[in-house]
Amino acid sequence: MGRVDDLSMFRGPNVAVDIAVLTVVPAPLSGTGLSQLAVLVEQPDFVADGTVLPGRFLREGQTVAQAVADALHVKAGLVGLDVLPRLLRVFDDPGRDPRGWTLSLGHAVSVAFEHLEGARGQLAHVDGQGAADAGSPLLFDHDVIVREAAEGMRARYELEPDPDGLFGVGFTLAELRDLHEGVLGQQLRKDTFNRRMVEQLRPQTRSDGTPVLRTRGGRPAQVYLRQPRPGVPPASRRRLVLPRETN
Amino acid sequence: MGRVDDLSMFRGPNVAVDIAVLTVVPAPLSGTGLSQLAVLVEQPDFVADGTVLPGRFLREGQTVAQAVADALHVKAGLVGLDVLPRLLRVFDDPGRDPRGWTLSLGHAVSVAFEHLEGARGQLAHVDGQGAADAGSPLLFDHDVIVREAAEGMRARYELEPDPDGLFGVGFTLAELRDLHEGVLGQQLRKDTFNRRMVEQLRPQTRSDGTPVLRTRGGRPAQVYLRQPRPGVPPASRRRLVLPRETN
């Protein structure tokens, strides 16, 4: 930031936030029998054929996070979620909005499917390439936002158990794997997946020390909780950094 | 983006770009005998004791990349670099600038040390925690920008050879390791480092097929080029994703 005493010499752009609300549709509801990554879209009233992400202009005195929360409230009818918007990129083409100079801050948020119950809009399936299959094409740069949002979420879900916290409470390894397969859009190896994840989880126990179990048609499974300590590096990812002074 | 016909009802914020210009000071010049990560800072004229990153307000009709290029030109005297600004985060606290409503888009760019020859400002060493050791404290949120810029660059330099392209031409594995050790602020294991990197590099040869070598006081070393194909996944990072339908 430079030294400019009179800011009024600059006319700032209108700044919008556009949000890819990502969720995982549970297997029984997805139609395919598998959990599926999906994004919340809506049909705007100002075009006949087109789909957009929820978005909103930033008001003075607001933070970006507040504008995101407002957009989710006003556009999607979602209230009271405490989400962590992740900034993806800025769309800054000076001619991108014919109505005037606007910037758009593309964001991603991950929301548990249950919290999208009363939401307005539709859930569009996100395919392996990050393309949303809404009925009509995504307008503006919104396809890019969805693709980058999906890419980021997939990268996060490859090494850590449910890093976005879509499970509110405990979960079994099978439920966790369903979730991860939905996010990644790929099947995962059960044994390797379990080995990687177990070491980052804590088995849930009752106060008397007995394990909390959950059954799904077979042998009951241990229920796990995310470790309270975040940022534990997955053991599998060896680092080049030297622990000592050697060489 | 919603449907708003009259944009003039919104008064947009002033939008600034602030840039962490990262470079690696070669070992002979750093004073420590090791290559060192550094960031370009300047002493602003409006405070007695404080340091800032180069920055500039976005003008109408400009893209963010153009504003970054302008800032590097006007503030640091750098012309003609084609840099790739990486967006790090938005600083959006409504009260962060007493002069009025401003947003700042924190960016990182990586620039080869040779290109900073005629630059205004000083190079501040960036330590292992991402803290810049300028003589005086970094003002505003600029310490956060430097930290996140360094984090991102370090993550990139752990698995791939010189992903930011600080070497313009060919390099030996020893030179590459010096560079990576400077970025990471850590010594690296020579053998493992070489194994990882060689498979992502192409040995430089003359038209007659003889290898290009370079000597540094001992046996001459092969000169390598980055593979023209970017985005080659490092072989070491095994993935969970199934190649087949199994499990």
Next chain:
DNA sequence: TTAATAGTGTCTATAAGACAATATATA
């Protein structure tokens, strides 16, 4: 009982960590 799911154990292949040995330049 059978079917379905959960969990454990084991063998193999691959890559990292550690270190030794050899090669080729300069002083």
Next chain:
DNA sequence: TATATATTGTCTTATAGACACTATTAA
């Protein structure tokens, strides 16, 4: 020659991949 750096090879260890086997529920 001695010294410095580069390069190759090998042994050990850790983890992924593959698969078999046991365990515990419901129907």
